[in-house]
Amino acid sequence: MSGTGAYGWGFTDDRGVEAGAPARPARVVAYVRAGAALLDLGVTPVAVYGSGHDGVEPDPAKDGGLAAAGVPYLGPGRALDEERLRELRPELVVDVTYDGKSPYAVDEELVTGLGVPLVTLSVGNDLSLPVIIGRFGELGAALGAPDGGPGAGAPAGVPAEAEEAVRAAAAGAGAGCGVLALSGGGAEQVYLARPGAWPELARLAELGVRLLDPGPGPGANWLTTGWEGALDLAPALVLYDSRAHASRPEGPERLPAGARLVPWNPEIPPSPAAYARFFHALAEALGD
Structure with missing residues (x-):
């Protein structure tokens, strides 16, 4: 949802908060996952930042095309x-949320103190994958992505030919x-994903992929266990956190x-x- 309200430009994020600006923001600073998505859609951020998992150097698995585009x-x-951050003169900060309430990777007070609007889009399992992708498309269009960005006018979500290939x-x-x-959590520990907790895994299951559930235990998104837990499930193919x-x-x-390995970025x-x-x-990999 987007609108103008009392502003020249406005966009209502997935917390229900309307971010407003006198004109359409041109200088966007974003969480790296959101920034890589906006770049794909035709909006180049002026800079991106990481999460608490990230260090002082960008994670190549999460970078997308940002480094090649020269985004700091x-x-x-x-x-x-x-x-x-002030030196970058941001006109908008874009983050993600998993709980629908709080930005995941940035201190909201810092952004508020700078007087910069903050848009936070959900990537949690409260929304389906097509809706998540569609919301980023809406933001890209609101930020002036050329013709609404690549694929404008097509149904939101993963392109049909890619889904049919999986099916x-x-x-x-x-x-x-x-x-x-x-x-992987080191030599002694592994986190096994609960398929229903990840929108892309849930979508793959809908397309016929037999995702293995680790079973009961603590953890909403992952079951923490030893590597014997992965062995016991006897997977033929492993999507590993890259x-x-x-x-x-x-x-x-x-x-x-003989288990086949396919890299999986949980923050695609x-x-x-x-x-x-x-x-x-x-x-x-499924066809091999």
């Missing part, structure tokens, strides 16, 4: 330098091809012999192009 990275959002590959792989999504802070699941003590930029790349990579 400012480090973790909670440690943003106020003066550095066909999943049907060909059959019920014996269990897929497990996980994030972000810099996660360890790679290698070795027979961690996964069954919410754009049709980014999700199409991931869906095609998965479809190819």
Whole structure:
């Protein structure tokens, strides 16, 4: 939803907060996931920042095309330098939210203190993947993405050809091809994803991919366990967290012999192009 209200430009975010500006913002600073999505849609941020998982250098898995586009990275959002941010003269800050209430990666008080509007879009499982992608498309259009951005006029969500590739590959792989999504936590620990907690995994399940559920235990999004938990589920294919802070699941003590590995960024930029790349990579692996 967008509007103007008392402003020349306005956009109502997924907290129900209307961000307003005298004119359409041209200088956008964003959380790296949101910034990469906006770049895909045709809006180039003036800078991006990371999360509490990120360090002083950008995570290549989360960068998308930002580095190639020359977009500077400012480090973790909670440690943003106020003066550095002022020097960038931002007209809008864009973050994400998992709970529909609070920005994930930036201190809201810092943004408020600068007098800069903040737009926060949901990426949690309260929304479906098509809706999440569609909301970023709406923001891109509101920020002046050329013709509404790539794919303007097409239905929101992952492109149909990418979804059909997954559907066909999943049907060909059959019920014996269990897929497990996980994030490595070191030599002794692993986080097993609960498929329903991740919009893209839920969508893959709808397309026929047999996502393995780790079962009961603590944790809304992940079940924390030892690597034997991954072995016990006997996945044929593993979507492994490819972000810099996660360890790679290698070795027979961690996964069954012959299990195929596909990198998965749990913070894929919410754009049709980014999700199409991931869906095609998965479809190819399912078809091997």
